[in-house]
Amino acid sequence: MKLMKEDNFNEIKKDDYNWRRGRTWSLIYYKDESLDQILKQAYLEFFYESTLNPMVFSSAQKMEKFVVNFALEILNGNQLPNSSGLLTSGGTESIIMALKAYRNKARKKNKWWRNQNEIILPESTHVAFEKGAEILGLKVRKAKLKDDYSVDIENVKKLINRRTLILVGSAPQYPHGVIDDISSLSKLALENNIGLHVDCCLGGYFLPWLEKLGIKLPLFDFRLEGVSSISLDNHKFGYSAKGVSTLVYRDIDLMAEQFFITTDWCGGLYASPSFPGTKGIAPMATAYAAIKHLGQKGFIQNAQTLMNKTRELQKIITQNGELEIIGKPVMNVFAVKSNNPNLNVFVLADQLQKKGWHVDRQQKPNSIHFILNPQHLAHIDEFEIDFNQTVEELLMRPDKFNHAAEEGNAAIYGLVAKIPKGFNRFAKEEIRKVMKDMYRKNNHEYSDRIQMPKDDFKMKLTKKVLEYF
Numbered sequence: 449m450k451l452m453k454e455d456n457f458n459e460i461k462k463d464d465y466n467w468r469r470g471r472t473w474s475l476i477y478y479k480d481e482s483l484d485q486i487l488k489q490a491y492l493e494f495f496y497e498s499t500l501n502p503m504v505f506s507s508a509q510k511m512e513k514f515v516v517n518f519a520l521e522i523l524n525g526n527q528l529p530n531s532s533g534l535l536t537s538g539g540t541e542s543i544i545m546a547l548k549a550y551r552n553k554a555r556k557k558n559k560w561w562r563n564q565n566e567i568i569l570p571e572s573t574h575v576a577f578e579k580g581a582e583i584l585g586l587k588v589r590k591a592k593l594k595d596d597y598s599v600d601i602e603n604v605k606k607l608i609n610r611r612t613l614i615l616v617g618s619a620p621q622y623p624h625g626v627i628d629d630i631s632s633l634s635k636l637a638l639e640n641n642i643g644l645h646v647d648c649c650l651g652g653y654f655l656p657w658l659e660k661l662g663i664k665l666p667l668f669d670f671r672l673e674g675v676s677s678i679s680l681d682n683h684k685f686g687y688s689a690k691g692v693s694t695l696v697y698r699d700i701d702l703m704a705e706q707f708f709i710t711t712d713w714c715g716g717l718y719a720s721p722s723f724p725g726t727k728g729i730a731p732m733a734t735a736y737a738a739i740k741h742l743g744q745k746g747f748i749q750n751a752q753t754l755m756n757k758t759r760e761l762q763k764i765i766t767q768n769g770e771l772e773i774i775g776k777p778v779m780n781v782f783a784v785k786s787n788n789p790n791l792n793v794f795v796l797a798d799q800l801q802k803k804g805w806h807v808d809r810q811q812k813p814n815s816i817h818f819i820l821n822p823q824h825l826a827h828i829d830e831f832e833i834d835f836n837q838t839v840e841e842l843l844m845r846p847d848k849f850n851h852a853a854e855e856g857n858a859a860i861y862g863l864v865a866k867i868p869k870g871f872n873r874f875a876k877e878e879i880r881k882v883m884k885d886m887y888r889k890n891n892h893e894y895s896d897r898i899q900m901p902k903d904d905f906k907m908k909l910t911k912k913v914l915e916y917f
């Protein structure tokens with residue numbers, strides 16, 4: 449049989465950004481060549497096995513236990529008598545499974561509050577919680593942020609009522625890398641006898657190293673008594689292959705509420721701890737291998753290197769005084785906004801993109817997002833040159849680039865950020881159409897990167913707004 453030609457993948461990949469040269473400021477968490485080899489070996493070792501029946505392949509459980517113990521140890525939960533945890537397919541699954549556990553526990557107690565349970569989310573919380581709320585039939589209440597971009601505790605207090613299921617805080621949150629006041633949330637959770645999930649998807653395998661390096665951080669883990677569960681992603685700063693995250697609980701009884709069990713299926717007894725049925729062991733094996741290989745020492749060294757470079761990168765970005773870091777980010781994740789109306793961050797992102805750099809765009813406020821990883825270390829100088837040149841161009845020719853704000857992705861992001869209240873539903877439906885187009889049968893091959901049909905979208909939105917007034 450003829451094997452697939454290698455250049456076939458090269459052809460498929462030709463439009464991808466070159467992350468190995470540090471060109472994506474998110475999405476890829478890569479440690480180094482030597483871990484790369486080890487992860488691939490681990491993955492291949494468990495290419496076919498699944499976690500479906502732990503009696504058949506007990507290796508999954510052995511590796512899972514090891515990773516969970518490690519997570520509990522670094523989050524100061526291993527001394528708790530009933531603490532436990534499990535591995536999921538990613539941060540979103542960890543979050544949704546935790547929500548299910550809280551919901552099912554509450555429903556056992558208060559049957560008549562069915563479908564009325566509420567969760568209180570800071571505005572900066574990862575959308576996975578909203579996705580989970582939609583699936584599980586929970587009502588979301590959004591808590592405002594303070595000027596420092598952490599959640600406003602007074603606002604959280606006001607939102608608590610008898611239907612409140614849990615509070616949520618992030619350490620840190622994704623958009624600005626800012627850590628919420630978990631101590632105060634913990635106190636509120638205890639006072640009101642409700643759960644507190646701390647989303648450490650981003651920081652769980654990073655913040656503990658900063659503490660070990662002597663950087664003072666506010667408490668965010670099981671040392672706070674009100675913290676009842678924590679999610680932390682191996683496929684982020686745990687440097688595993690994609691497809692694995694850790695979910696840990698203070699109390700295994702709560703965790704047991706996320707299990708699905710049925711006894712009357714023709715196929716026999718079926719008990720499943722989390723969302724998937726058949727689930728590959730391979731990603732879990734890479735989580736295990738990464739921790740074994742790096743050990744705390746390896747993680748700590750890496751954190752030190754990345755923090756030093758983060759400060760350098762922040763200096764490069766802010767040195768001309770036109771751009772500013774948002775809030776007080778605690779780790780190697782941060783967002784940047786502009787103080788100069790002639791320097792539109794979305795136009796900046798478009799121009800950087802033309803030079804091969806991908807940066808994520810954000811809103812409230814308009815900003816661009818950076819996550820620093822080892823693959824960037826050797827390319828910061830190249831970024832500095834392109835970045836400075838781009839900013840200079842933008843400031844020299846504001847007329848030209850004000851026009852640029854009306855086109856390209858900048859137009860879309862600028863517009864989305866300005867969508868008046870009440871038009872969100874319209875915007876969502878327009879985006880749904882774009883997604884449908886991406887999935888149409890006759891539209892499988894893309895020669896160009898997928899782009900939003902901006903002009904059409906803009907025209908329609910303008911028309912709707914005009915109709916409204």
Ligand SMILES: *Cc1c(COP(=O)(O)O)cnc(C)c1O
Pocket residue numbers: 538539540541574576618620621622647648649650681693
């Ligand atoms: C990445 C992330 C998530 C979601 O994780 P996925 O692995 O993308 O599903 C949740 N919360 C935070 C803070 C994250 O950074």
